[in-house]
Amino acid sequence: MPISVLIVDDSSFFRVRIRGLINSHPQLNVIGEATNGREAVEKAVKLKPDVITMDYEMPMMDGISAVREIMTKQPTPILMFSSLTQAGARVTLDALDAGAVDYLPKSYENVAGGPTALKKALCEKIIAIAGQAKPRAMAAATAPAPAPAAPRKGQKRYPQRFDLVMLGTSTGGPVALQKILTQIPANFPAPILMIQHMPGSFTGAFADRLNRQCKITVREAADGDTLRPGEALLAPGGKQMMLAGKGRIRVFDGDERLNYKPSVDVTFGSAVKYYGKNILAVVLTGMGADGREGARLIKQTEGVVWAQESSTCVIDGMPSAIVKANLADETVPLNEVARRLVDVVTG
Template sequence: MGIGVLIVDDSSFFRQQIKAIINAHPQLTVVGEASNGREAIEKAIRLKPSVITMDYEMPMMDGISAVREIMRQQPTPILMFSSLTLKGARVTLDALDAGAVDFLPKSYERVSGSNSSLKQVLVDKLLTLAKASSAQQTTPAAPPAKSTASTKRYNQKFDLVLIGTSTGGPVALQKVLTQLPAGFPSPILLIQHMPGSFTGAFAERLNTQCRIRVKEARDGEVLRAGEAYLAPGGMQMMLSGKGKLKIFEGDARLNYKPSVDLTFGSAVKYYSKHCLALVLTGMGADGREGARLLKQAGSVVWAQEGRTCVIDGMPSAVVKANLADEVVPLPEIAKRLAEVVR
C-alpha cells in the first residue's frame, strides 16, 4: 500500500499543485484535502494519513492549533509550509514546538513551475518522514534507551563544543541548550540546516529560553565561554583561528549551507583533541566526515540515540562508521555535557 498524504491549505490552487507532485510519485497518494484547521483534524482522525502537509494561515483554525490537536488525537508526521519572512520563521518554530517535524518554504511560483529540485525535496521529505514514523511504530516496545557510556570520563579538556543537526534539530537543540547551566565553561557552535531567514529568529528564541547566551554567528566573531553561536542559514561557518569565526558563502558544490562537515573539520587545526562534537537528529550523513577528522585528531564524538531522533540518518551514519564515543538519548545529553565539559 502506498504512503497516504493529507494536504491542508486554504488555497485550492496550492493544493492542486502539491497534489499533482505527490500523485506523480509511485509511492505517494493524496488521500484527502482540507482547507482549514478544523477540517484537517477531522480528516486526520478519519483518514489516518501517513503524513500531512500543513499551511499556517487558514480560516476557522490556524495551522499551529491544528498541529497541536492532531498530535494529541492522531499523532502523524506533519510537514509545514512556511513563508521565508521573519514572521514565517517564528510561526514555523511555533509549529515545530507544537509537534510538526519539518518544514518547507512556501512559494506559489516555484510549486507551479518546472522546478524539479523543489519537487524532489518535497517528495524526499514526505517519504522520509512517513517511513521513519512507520519504523518507529513497528519497532517493539523497549525500555527507555540508556547511554552506552553514561559514566565515561575523558582525559582532555574540552575547549569547544560543536553540535550538528537537521530534521528535528530545532526541538532537539532547544531541549539540550535550555538545560545547560549559565556558567557553562566552553563556547558552543551550532550547525542547523535551516534557511537564512530563519536562523536569526531561531537564535533569538533560544536566547530567551536558555541560561546561556545564544546568538546568530557573525564573521570575525571571537568565541566566549558560555555562549552558543548558530551558523547563519545559507552560509558556511568555520574557524579561522582559535576562538575566531569566519562566515562566508562557501562553495556551491557543498550540499548543505551550513555544512556540519565543514564546521567540524575546520576545528581540527585550531583545537586538535580538545573538541566535543555531537551529531543530533537529521536526514542524510552530514557530520560523518567532519566527525572522522575530529576523531583522527583525538577529539570526542557523540551521537544522539536513534529512538530519540525524529530522523536517525545523521547520527546512525556516525555510529555505523564507528566514530561515536557515546550514543546518548536526547534527554541525557545536557546532563552529560555538564558532567564532562569542565
C-alpha cells in the same frame, strides 16, 4: 503500499499543484484534502494518513492549533509549508514546538513555474518522515527535562578537557537544540557552536528565540566573532561557518557545490586544526550524513564524538551515519545530552 498523504491548505491552487507533485511519485498517494485546521483534525483522525502537509494561515483554525490537536488525537508526522520571511520563521518555529517534524518554503513561483526542485524536496521529505519519524521520538523531544542526577555507574569518562562543543543537526534539530540548550547553566565553561540546516531568513529568529529561553547567551554567528565560554553561536543559514583561528569565527558564502549551507562537515573539520583532541562534537537528529566526514577528522585527532540515540531522533540518518562508521564514542538519548555535556565538560 504507497505512503498516504493528507494535504491541508485553504488555497485550491496549492492543493491541486501539491497533489499533482505528490501523486506523480510512485511511492506516494494523496488520500484526502482539508481546507482549514478544523477539517484537518477531523480528517487526520478519520483517514489516519502516514504524513500530513500543513499550511499555517487558514480559516476556522490555524495550522499551529491544528498541529497541536492532531498530535494529541492522532499523532502523525507533519510537514509545514512556510514563507521565507522573519514572520514565517517565527510561525514555523512555533509549529515545530507544537509537534511538526519539518518544513518547506511555500512559494507560488516555485509551485507554478519550476516544480522540479520542489517535487524532489517535497517527495524526499515525505518519504523520510513517513519512514522514520516516530510519535514516541516527537513526544520525547517535547517531554519535561529529567531532574538533575549524579553520573550513572558505567558512564564513559574522558581524560582531556573540552575547550569547544559543537552540535550538528538537521530535521528535528530546532526542538532538539532547544531541549539541550535550555538545560545548560550560565557558567558553562566552553563555547558552543551550532550547525542547523535552515534557511538564512530563519536562523536569526531561531537564535533570538533560544537566547530568550536559555541561561547562556545564544546568537547568530557573524564573521570575525570570537568564541566565549557560556555563549552559543548558530551558523547563519545559506552560509558556511568555520574556525579561522583559535577562538575566531569565519562566516562566508562557501562553494555552491556543497549540498548544505551551513554544512556540519565544514564546521567540524575546520575546528580540528585549532582544537584537536579538546573537541566534543554531538551529531543530532537529521536526514542524510552531513557531519560524518567532519567527525572522522575529529576522531583522527583523538577528539570525542557523540551521536543522538536513534529511538529519540525524529530522523536518525545523521546519527546513524556516525554510528555505522564506528565514529561514535557514545550514543546519548536526547533527554540526557545536556546533563552529559555539563558532567563531562565541567569535570
